[in-house]
Amino acid sequence: MEYPVLDTQISPEGRLDVLLKAEVNKLLDTSHGGLYTIFRHCTLAVLNSGNALDDGKELLARYPSFSISIIHRERGIKLDIKNAPASAFVDGVMIKGIQEHVFAVLRDIIFLNSEIEGNAQFDITTSQGITDAVFHILRNANQLHPLVNPNLVVCWGGHAISGNEYDYTKHVGYQLGLRGLNICTGCGPGAMKGPMKGATIGHAKQRIANGRYLGVTEPGIIAAEAPNAIVNELVILPDIEKRLEAFVRLGHAIVIFPGGAGTTEEILYILGILLHPDNVDTPFPLIFTGPASAAGYFKLIDQFIGATLGAQAQNRYQIIIDNPVLVAQQVLAGIGEVRAYRKATSDAYYFNWALKIPNEFQHPFIPNHLNMRQLQLHKNQDTHLLAANLRRAFSGIVAGNVKEAGIRAIEEFGHFELTGDSDLMESIDALLTSFVQQQRMKLPGKLYVPCYRIIK
Known part of the structure; x- marks a missing residue:
């Protein structure tokens, strides 16, 4: 053709x-x-x-x-x-x-x-060096606005969502826009486009002419999630880890809609960071939400988090079903707490310097067959480190699904293999199976073929 x-x-x-x-x-x-x-x-x-x-x-x-x-x-x-x-x-x-x-x-x-x-100013083998690099990339792209109160909401979720779920993301975005909040997403379609689209209407009604619809991406994923038409500010980070760090350094709250393996990767990333002992007292509004039809999806996500990371992780987020107004109200209240905390600790509003991001969440993970099989998927480690390894597992699955290098590796060497504690493997297997059954890992015009194999 x-x-x-x-x-x-x-x-x-x-x-x-x-x-x-x-x-x-x-x-x-x-x-x-x-x-x-x-x-x-x-x-x-x-x-x-x-x-x-x-x-x-x-x-x-x-x-x-x-x-x-x-x-x-x-x-x-x-x-x-x-x-x-x-x-x-x-x-x-x-x-x-x-x-x-x-x-x-x-x-x-x-x-x-x-x-x-290659710049000696940035030692990207260290956590601080990586954070400094992310800061400079965002500053060069004019994304750091020092004279503005916290108002940027990061929205995560899948690109392959149902029409009902997509409409819901627009309703949430509309309520956020009515409250003067700006939107940052992965810049693609589905749950990345809907909140931006809704916010444009909310901003228009409030006569907000300078609304931000910020898309944050990286070279490996941009072909699968090309910037949607509403994105008016675009930043490309060098890899998925720096992309994720940019989200949490820039954002003042995170709203998560239904998604697949990529959304699970994002959930594990933010929960792993919030579970680090240095971040116990750091306010960071985190809300899972969707229409009534997504209640079962979030029940499975909540069960997966409880089975792998425990009750402490479950306490770091709210689940709000079928209530866009309440989502926006809770986000606004949470951002108020963020502002008060940043002010009390003299942290910047425009870049979350105080948040501790361990090197395990910053060092680029190369999703090849050897690295995937050698992931430490067991509970005999700190919870935030387990979250880091689970995040890498889902990152590899995303790579095998949509990234050019990952697709070619699967074609040449076969499935990625994941192995670890039997109960963890069962939890991962059950969650991924549910994604396939719910068509959350479908590829447009194609029958989904898993790129992974769970070894129990």
Whole structure:
């Protein structure tokens, strides 16, 4: 099947107008270790925004002749784009929001390579060095707003949700928007788009003209979760761990909607951090919510958390079913506690410096077959460390489902294997089986085939 394509040249508007020749050369370097491949992949994903495709490998196969190059002139730059998805254009002109996202890709890829990677200022073998790197990436993207009261709500949830669940996310977003709260998500479709869409209406009714709809992503996942049309601010972090840290450093509350393995990874990440002894007294509103039809889903999630991480973890969140107004009210009240705590401890409103994030949650996990099989999935360890290892297991499953490298690894070497304590394995198996039965791990247009095998 052929997919319609168009060519164009675009210029930045007030952002990243000029580049060093050395930066251009790196971006166009197609050799091993060059930046061109990652630049091309991320740009193609942005241009494919709005299309129902959840497979990085297939996206590249659909547009094999897509190319992007930089026209470097002393008075500025242009991007020369050939064979781009036609859906990114209206009457032959690239959609404004998509054009902004393309230059956000360029900005972040350049900054990561020139200012973060190999910079002695950032020792990314240490927790503080990683946090400093995340801070500088967000600051370069103009996402740190020091003169604003806490108001950013992170919304997590699946991209493959039902229509009923999607409508519910819009209702919650609407109630949050009415209360002047901004939205940050993983920037994709489903539960990442719905809250933003609802908030736009709430903001419009309150005559809020500068609402933030922030999308936070990373190169490995952007093809599966391309920025939706409502995202007006986009940031690309170098890996999933730094992406997750950006969420919790920026956000003042988290609302979690139904999802699959990726949402479970996010739940385990935030719970593992909140279970660390240094964070016991740190307020961080965390609400699980969905329509009445999702009550069974959250019952299973709650049971899984109780069976693996225990009652202490269950005490760190609320479950609110079918009540968007109450969700927004509880979020607003919780953010009030966050503001009071930050003020009392002299912590910044715009970046949560005080939150302790252990290195186990920061060091990039490479989801290959050996690393997946060697995960420490047993209860003979601190609870927050168990959460870190469970998070890695679900991260690997996400990689095997939708990331290009993970898909190719499964095709070449077969299923990932997970092994550990029998009761933990049974809990993981039961949860993943329920996701498949509820079609929460479906891929658009495909029959879901698990990329993992549970070894009990």
